[in-house]
Amino acid sequence: MNPLQRAEQAVLGAVFLDPGQLERLSPWLRPEHFHRPAHQALFASALTLRDRGHPGSTAALGAVPVSWVADTVTEAGTRTRGVTASYAHQLVGACPRPEHAVVYGRMVLEGAIHRTVAEHAVRLHQAARADTVRGNTEETLVRANALAGLLTDLARRWGASPRPVPPMTQHEPASRATAVVDADEEFLLACLTARPDQLDAVVGWLRPSDFGGPGHQQLYRALGALHHRGEPVDQLTVLWEVQRRGALTNGVLDAERVLTVCDPLAVAGAAEHFGEQVLRAALVRTAAESARQIRVLAEDAALPAGRLIGHALHVLGPLDEVRQRWHTARTGSAPDKPSPPAPGRSSPGRAEAARARSCPRRNSAPTPAAPIPAAASRTPRRSPL
Incomplete structure (x- = not known):
């Protein structure tokens, strides 16, 4: 049995032994934070009986009636199968100290944070792969918003601020190879070579990093540099600019590839259209x-929950930046930035969760300092060397 399962058992055992612990747990610990369905049903049943005013829910430690455990088990049986009275007594024996229920609950919440973040990362990754095939972004944006909202909610339950924190170790990006995206990129570069004036329509929201291939990134930089300096743009000038940037010597591009991609007769169309396709693929x-990196972080059980949330928010940063430029490309205006939340007092549940991670020592009355003897208060003389 892993530590998380033991922590879930300890929380439920503490609730059976001391129902008053529910008041400290319920503001921030929910049934869905438990991993096992039986544990979810038992905790939800205990909350339901407390809300109904069950006599056992107000009993003190050592005076809990048997009906509290029995009725909780009966209520849980209506929610899931396999919950028995013998298992409830096993949970009671699994609780080391009922007064430590908040600490055990914090362990359950930390496990739920890792588990749910990993699940949402998988859903975002699946949505991105599906949108790649369909040529859409709707499902990806929905899943990205859901993951960002989840991280914000978990941060508040954990008692921390939803603040991006860079990971200590940067993960290498996964390699990719998609011919459809490369074709759109080549069409765009050909359009910009044939009509450099169209750069004005895309430079405001399209970046070199949006191109999937390093060679296409260098070609877009070269086109932008020539246009910015007001120099002529054609196949030869682009080739010369690429050579000046070292792309021909480091093997990223070769001369024949540059001349082929930048052939103005290869394609005709609006650069803005192809630019949107490139940006959509980049999104x-x-x-x-981002989903892949967050999943790797979430599967690291040694990573504290607060750091996991901060690192995941940081990993979502590049996606949010691309999404803002995607909105600008589609609508012609920048998206409205959400106003920061008004400062206010923390909720009791958030405070309890924070205290569970760090228990300060009790304040004690200061001990009066003993009077210093007159002889001791004098500065001692140095002995001669």
């Missing part, structure tokens, strides 16, 4: 990479 690609 779902960034979402998939």
Whole structure:
């Protein structure tokens, strides 16, 4: 049995032995935070009986009636199968100290944070892969919003601020190879070479990092540099600019590849359209990479929950930046930034969760200092060397 399962048993055992612990747990610990369905049903049943005014819910430690455990088990049986009275007594024996219920609950919440963050990361990754095939972004944006909202809610339950924190170790991005996206990128580069004036329509929201291939990133940088300096743009000038940037010597590009991609006769169309396709692909690609990194973080059981939330929010940063530029490309205006939340007092549940992680020592009355003897108060003389 792993530590998380023992912690879930300890919480339920503490609730059976001392129902008053529910008042300290219920503001921030929910039934869905338990991993096993039987544990979810038992905790939900205990909350239901307390809300109904069950006599045992107000009993003090050592004076809890047998009906409190029996009725909780009966109520849990209506929610799931396999909950027996013998298992409830086993839970009672699994609780080391009922007064430590908040600490055990914090362990359950930490396990739930790792588990739910990993689940939402998997859903975001699946949505990004599906949108890559469909050529959409709707499902990806929905899952990204759900993951961001989950992290904010978990941070508040954990007693911390939802603040992005860079991970100590940066994960290498996964390699990718998609011919459809590369074709859109080549069409865009050809359009910009044929009509450099179209750069004005895309430079405000399209970045070199949005291109999947390193060679295409270098070509877009070269086109932008030539256009910014007001120099002529054609196949030869682009090739020369790419050479000046070292892309030909480091093997990222070769001369024949540059001339082929930047052939103005290769395609005709609006650069803004192809630019949106490139940015759309960058959005779902960034979402998939962010989801992959968050899943790796969530599967690290040694990572504290607060750090996991902060690291996950940091990993979502690049996706949020691409999403804002995607909104600008589609609507022509930047998205409205949400106003920061008004400062206020923390909820009791948030305070309890925070206290469970760090128990300060009780304040005691200061002990008066003993009077210093006159001889001791004098500065001692140095002995001669």
